[in-house]
Amino acid sequence: MSGLIGKKIGMTSIFDENGKNIPCTVIEAGPCVITQVRTNEVDGYEALQLGFDDKKTANKAATGHAKKAGVAAQRKVVEFQGFEGDYKLGDTINVEHFKEGEFVDISGTSKGKGFQGVVKRHGFGGVGQSTHGQHNRLRAPGSIGAASYPARVFKGMRMAGRMGGEKVKVENLRVLKVVAEKNLLVVKGCVPGHKNSYVIIRK
The missing domain is CATH 2.40.30.10 (Translation factors)
Structure with a gap:
């Protein structure tokens, strides 16, 4: 090309x-x-x-x-x-x-x-469309895993982190x-x- x-x-x-x-x-x-x-x-x-x-x-x-x-x-x-x-x-x-x-x-x-939360980074509901697993933290990610099984967080979970600065x-x-x-x-x-x-x- x-x-x-x-x-x-x-x-x-x-x-x-x-x-x-x-x-x-x-x-x-x-x-x-x-x-x-x-x-x-x-x-x-x-x-x-x-x-x-x-x-x-x-x-x-x-x-x-x-x-x-x-x-x-x-x-x-x-x-x-x-x-x-x-x-x-x-x-x-x-x-x-x-x-x-x-x-x-x-x-x-x-x-x-920079470091961004789940609302900006992944488009979570936030205020008015509160995500599952929270009641008074309207921009928090909510629950991210299960109980004693699998006892870990799966790879690729949408969470807060560094955003931008990538080849597009x-x-x-x-x-x-x-x-x-x-x-x-x-x-x-x-x-x-x-x-x-x-x-x-x-x-």
């Missing part, structure tokens, strides 16, 4: 030809530079390694790797398979790789929400606009991550 690396700018909304308000996300997609070309002869598979967003400071390994492509060290490096065309080391791929109307899959790291992939988001002069990609719906977080766009 070919694609690009981008940075989430934020959300907005646009109106379609029927006057319907559509929520959308604006992504700075590229330009991405090719930092390595994987081949069947050398690596056993074909892929393009893309880099995005120059680093101001980098270690010798990252600097030397990027120097082969004649560019600065990159903050985000991802491999993509399925690129059509003849690309060479150091070439640049921009947002015009996408077309309006096509569908893309976007993955990123969701916002971290949203599939089939429609590309609404491609603003080539500003390297912007506008897709319908929401994309995981906070503002200025890196996302991976695949098609």
